[in-house]
Amino acid sequence: xxxxxxxxxxxxxxxxxxxxxxxxxxxxxxxxxxxxxxxxxxxxxxxxxxxxxxxxxxxxxxxxxxxxxxxxxxxxxxxxxxxxxxxxxxxxxxxxxxxxxxxxxxxxxxxxxxxxxxxxxxxxxxxxxxxxxxxxxxxxxxxxxxxxxxxxxxxxxxxxxxxxxxxxxxxxxxxxxxxxxxxxxxxxxxxxxxxxxxxxxxxxxxxxxxxxxxxxxxxxxxxxxxxxxxxxxxxxxxxxxxxxxxxxxxxxxxxxxxxxxxxxxxxxxxxxxxxxxxxxxxxxxxxxxxxxxxxxxxxxxxxxxxxxxxxxxxxxxxxxxxxxxxxxxxxxxxxxxxxxxxxxxxxxxxxxxxxxxxxxxxxxxxxxxxxxxxxxxxxxxxxxxxxxxxxxxxxxxxxxxxx
Amino acid sequence: xxxxxxxxxxxxxxxxxxxxxxxxxxxxxxxxxxxxxxxxxxxxxxxxxxxxxxxxxxxxxxxxxxxxxxxxxxxxxxxxxxxxxxxxxxxxxxxxxxxxxxxxxxxxxxxxxxxxxxxxxxxxxxxxxxxxxxxxxxxxxxxxxxxxxxxxxxxxxxxxxxxxxxxxxxxxxxxxxxxxxxxxxxxxxxxxxxxxxxxxxxxxxxxxxxxxxxxxxxxxxxxxxxxxxxxxxxxxxxxxxxxxxxxxxxxxxxxxxxxxxxxxxxxxxxxxxxxxxxxxxxxxxxxxxx
Numbered sequence: 001x002x003x004x005x006x007x008x009x010x011x012x013x014x015x016x017x018x019x020x021x022x023x024x025x026x027x028x029x030x031x032x033x034x035x036x037x038x039x040x041x042x043x044x045x046x047x048x049x050x051x052x053x054x055x056x057x058x059x060x061x062x063x064x065x066x067x068x069x070x071x072x073x074x075x076x077x078x079x080x081x082x083x084x085x086x087x088x089x090x091x092x093x094x095x096x097x098x099x100x101x102x103x104x105x106x107x108x109x110x111x112x113x114x115x116x117x118x119x120x121x122x123x124x125x126x127x128x129x130x131x132x133x134x135x136x137x138x139x140x141x142x143x144x145x146x147x148x149x150x151x152x153x154x155x156x157x158x159x160x161x162x163x164x165x166x167x168x169x170x171x172x173x174x175x176x177x178x179x180x181x182x183x184x185x186x187x188x189x190x191x192x193x194x195x196x197x198x199x200x201x202x203x204x205x206x207x208x209x210x211x212x213x214x215x216x217x218x219x220x221x222x223x224x225x226x227x228x229x230x231x232x233x234x235x236x237x238x239x240x241x242x243x244x245x246x247x248x249x250x251x252x253x254x255x256x257x258x259x260x261x262x263x264x265x266x267x268x269x270x271x272x273x274x275x276x277x278x279x280x281x282x283x284x285x286x287x288x289x290x291x292x293x294x295x296x297x298x299x300x301x302x303x304x305x306x307x308x309x310x311x312x313x314x315x316x317x318x319x320x321x322x323x324x325x326x327x328x329x330x331x332x333x334x335x336x337x338x339x340x341x342x343x344x345x346x347x348x349x350x351x352x353x354x355x356x357x358x359x360x361x362x363x364x365x366x367x368x369x370x371x372x373x374x375x376x377x378x379x380x381x382x383x384x385x386x387x388x389x390x391x392x393x394x395x396x397x398x399x400x401x402x403x
Numbered sequence: 404x405x406x407x408x409x410x411x412x413x414x415x416x417x418x419x420x421x422x423x424x425x426x427x428x429x430x431x432x433x434x435x436x437x438x439x440x441x442x443x444x445x446x447x448x449x450x451x452x453x454x455x456x457x458x459x460x461x462x463x464x465x466x467x468x469x470x471x472x473x474x475x476x477x478x479x480x481x482x483x484x485x486x487x488x489x490x491x492x493x494x495x496x497x498x499x500x501x502x503x504x505x506x507x508x509x510x511x512x513x514x515x516x517x518x519x520x521x522x523x524x525x526x527x528x529x530x531x532x533x534x535x536x537x538x539x540x541x542x543x544x545x546x547x548x549x550x551x552x553x554x555x556x557x558x559x560x561x562x563x564x565x566x567x568x569x570x571x572x573x574x575x576x577x578x579x580x581x582x583x584x585x586x587x588x589x590x591x592x593x594x595x596x597x598x599x600x601x602x603x604x605x606x607x608x609x610x611x612x613x614x615x616x617x618x619x620x621x622x623x624x625x626x627x628x629x630x631x632x633x634x635x636x637x638x639x640x641x642x643x644x645x646x647x648x649x650x651x652x653x654x655x656x657x658x659x660x661x662x663x664x665x666x667x668x669x670x671x672x673x674x675x676x677x678x679x680x681x682x683x684x685x686x687x688x689x690x691x692x693x
Contacts, residue, residue, distance in 0.1 A: 047510075048513075051513065051518060052519055212665075213665075215624075215666060216621050217417060217608070217621040217622050217625070220413045220417075221410055221413060221414070221656050221657055221662075221665075222662055224413060224657070225406070225657045228409075240519070240520060241520045244520065244613060245612070245613070252539055269519075273522070274521070274522045274613055
């Protein structure tokens with residue numbers, strides 16, 4: 001039985017909670033920063049279809065914990081509030097507004113997903129809140145003129161596709177290229193990048209483009225059409241399930257083009273194994289990080305540091321999870337930026353420093369890959385290494401390439 | 404020419420899977436005049452159950468049989484526990500229940516088995532049959548399984564007393580009750596059969612599309628198109644519809660409309676059939692005396 005009194009009490013409590021949530025902003029030039037801490041916000045798909053990426057958020061939190069235990073940055077602890085958005089853009093908007101307006105975070109860091117980040121970008125731009133190192137490979141984040149508050153991190157899809165394009169021109173100038181791409185921003189970025197890499201003179205090498213929708217059961221029919229076109233190079237711009245289907249189908253129908261595949265799908269466990277290790281032999285991809293399953297890095301200092309970090313702050317399964325490694329790298333980049341800020345932690349300066357990273361090398365990036373940003377370059381990582389699959393693991397060949 | 408044949412045969416293989424799932428839809432439709440939107444997700448969940456058994460070392464066909472039995476029981480339980488209370492609710496309410504089931508199965512599978520794709524082995528040998536280069540042995544096998552399921556369903560309804568009782572309960576519940584048929588249980592058995600048939604569809608589809616919680620979403624759409632095309636109250640029609648949709652989809656995608664709107668072909672078929680011939684190619688026109 002709810003009496004009138006308890007109802008009133010409950011009302012008073014929630015009103016108080018509301019009021020405390022709406023406390024006034026701290027010193028206008030350094031929102032979310034006190035002498036003791038820096039408050040940072042983030043949304044992650046801890047539930048829903050993209051929940052495999054949730055481990056990135058866990059790695060981010062763990063990395064900041066490590067920094068805090070070592071004394072923080074200039075005496076300030078990092079407080080990362082990482083909320084679940086279920087990979088649903090409306091929820092991302094809701095959670096981000098909560099982070100900015102209620103929690104008063106200094107900035108948004110490494111929120112995941114192309115549609116999710118696209119949904120919050122106008123809001124953050126309007127409120128001049130930095131949207132740092134978004135966890136997506138779309139090319140749209142490198143647009144400092146129109147969106148000076150948003151910056152990416154990993155090599156974007158266009159960069160990678162253009163690396164492939166340049167490689168094709170260099171190694172197989174008379175190639176006939178077929179492209180399998182996902183019919184959305186991701187796949188189309190790939191097409192754009194490939195054309196840029198081929199250059200105007202060689203754009204005609206693409207003889208067939210076949211798209212698929214994520215709701216389709218298989219891409220078998222598309223692969224048959226691509227084979228029928230007479231292509232001898234196949235670019236697979238597909239997410240893991242469809243990439244595995246494409247690799248298997250090319251093999252099964254006895255088609256042997258040179259197969260280039262997006263690094264989105266380079267996971268051995270969830271793509272190459274389902275496709276069949278034998279059937280995946282010879283597939284080429286591009287990568288910028290160290291593969292933890294590669295014996296080459298067993299005695300590497302960077303890898304040892306990573307393994308020690310996992311042992312102390314994460315679970316054993318994360319050791320070979322490329323998403324966890326990704327989080328480890330992004331968080332380290334963030335720490336570098338905050339160090340560069342010294343004691344001026346205004347949003348303006350945080351953004352200025354994020355666009356002022358010079359030749360930063362990270363333990364789990366491939367040797368020679370350097371992070372560089374400037375006011376007109378919001379694409380921090382631009383170099384990648386070509387690798388081909390030997391039936392067991394990826395093996396690198398050639399030099400580092402820049403897209 | 405060989406590409407055309409390839410498209411046709413790979414369409415037939417997928418079409419076989421649409422046909423089995425369409426049969427499952429028909430099972431429930433015949434009894435209740437409702438389309439179970441959760442049919443695909445139930446099939447997906449059954450496939451995970453089978454995967455778990457195979458992964459733990461059980462031989463394929465044992466896991467196959469056990470999964471069908473478990474799915475049958477599961478389907479009956481769903482009818483008894485979840486659907487029964489809504490027996491007299493308006494159609495829209497029941498549709499919402501179906502969608503709820505769809506979401507529940509999808510999320511529970513993702514939570515329990517994760518969203519990363521898994522391989523699901525085919526029971527058929529890796530070697531191609533009879534030097535057939537157009538279809539893998541699994542694709543040929545899946546088509547044979549489709550025919551087997553179809554024959555079993557036909558024989559069940561045509562020659563067994565239980566099948567007769569089920570048909571009676573669907574066509575005239577009141578009279579059936581008067582002659583002693585337990586109509587409520589017939590519905591439950593219908594659900595069980597649908598779940599069991601769906602499980603076969605899932606286990607045949609998984610080696611082709613890989614096992615993941617979203618694997619049946621697209622397949623259900625095509626199966627629905629197949630069922631509507633063939634006539635949703637007719638098992639033979641639904642099966643032929645499934646095969647037709649599988650082939651049409653590939654041919655249209657490759658030669659007519661292009662892959663961008665390949666998926667829309669299914670929707671065009673559904674709408675087209677409903678406008679021109681609502682009972683489907685082989686369905687009975689329903690006449691109600693008022």
